[in-house]
Amino acid sequence: MDTVNSRHAGPAVAPQPWRRRTRRQEWAVFLGWLLALCVVVWCFRVMTQDTIWAFVSDAPRQVADVGWRMLPPDWAFIGELWLPLWDTFNIATLGTLLGLLLAVPVAFLAAHNTTPSRLVLRPLALTVIVASRSINSLIWALLLVAIVGPGVFAGIIAIALRSIGFIGKLLYEAIEEIDARQVEAVTATGATGTQVMAWAVVPQIAPALAGISLFRWDINIRESTVLGLVGAGGIGLKLDAALGTLAWPKVTTILLVILATVALSEWVTARVRQRLI
Template structure:
């Protein structure tokens, strides 16, 4: 903490004059960047539609209420498809993410120069592309439907699960591994009895957490033709059937809340 000597005595300050000037200069740069970005956004925005948005939103809300409850019979199978997309996609992702995580972790990879970079590349590449984009690519390759949605969710989830899992592997206690190794156990026995028991709680938590996320993501995959309740939502939006849209949104909300409750209960039981 800098001290400034004055005739009245020393004055304690939190920062020196140079540090204070640098701090203010940083704030000015941030303000200038914000104003520049705002001006660019303003140029590309039609403010008439923005000012008219409350009236349009009110009109749509008036058309959407009350929901068309009789349409609920058409949503049971699509919401079941959505749950299947999320569940199967998560299972496939976990099966593929486990070996990738062991190859990416520093303490389990067979080669830090060759294998580990390849595993990290898989993790980064699968995480960097949104599931909607994966779905669009897969629909062009294998056609529309639930299968494309399952594969899109699975690919998107591999990097997420593998990243968290390999970090958990790197944080394990080396004492237990060294004790099992000292008994003459093979590499696979060390992994089965020294590493897997330590990461099992983390693996279960990652699986439930990713399944919860995939429930949310799978609800919109139907907008691009990848199956699920999103197909019904897209069809209702195209025909301006707002009472059906409101009902579909309520069903999606119920499914998400239910998945959140289930995941919270499972995580609490694990922890």
């Protein structure tokens, strides 16, 4: 019976090959990539319309010439860098501490689970965080040098203003991710708002706060090395002077000192994080 039925059955339909997209979707993807390529080509033409390509082709020779002029480093100049390097360290450290003191209350006001007012205070705190993160440390330093004059103080304030947004953003996100059950448990004991904050919220965010502060201090060490280029103190003043007089061996010495300082800050940060977190 099965044999008879199989004789009258039509030919077997071959299985269709699997396709990730339909033909229409493939054409849409192709046209999308083609449009993106056209936009990139147009942007490249706009950005390079004033480029002098003779200078670009001559750049490797100029780089090699400057490289030879920078060797060997002027090691006798290193004695003049210790005080500016100390100023750089103070700018980064004091700026980080000041930014931390200002960022912590801003973060508590920005977090939706700790802010006293979601309609007024939270938007204001978020505005402060966004404004701080939108302006680079060099721009803050340039503005502050014009307001308070050149020197280390302008650099400290610039680093602090830049740090508020970084610390505040990461910290308020950490506050919003705390375990609400611990807060409810402490609240159920009849604790006041301050006690709930001290015993339920702060212990949960303390490791994150320590890590964020160390990370920001490490970043500020790097940023403070160039603030002197706009007159905000530190080793950047020496770098600007050496570049201005084309003293390339001194420039090499300064860059090597900056490299060693950044490497040391990386090592210190890693060791402290291992102990605290």
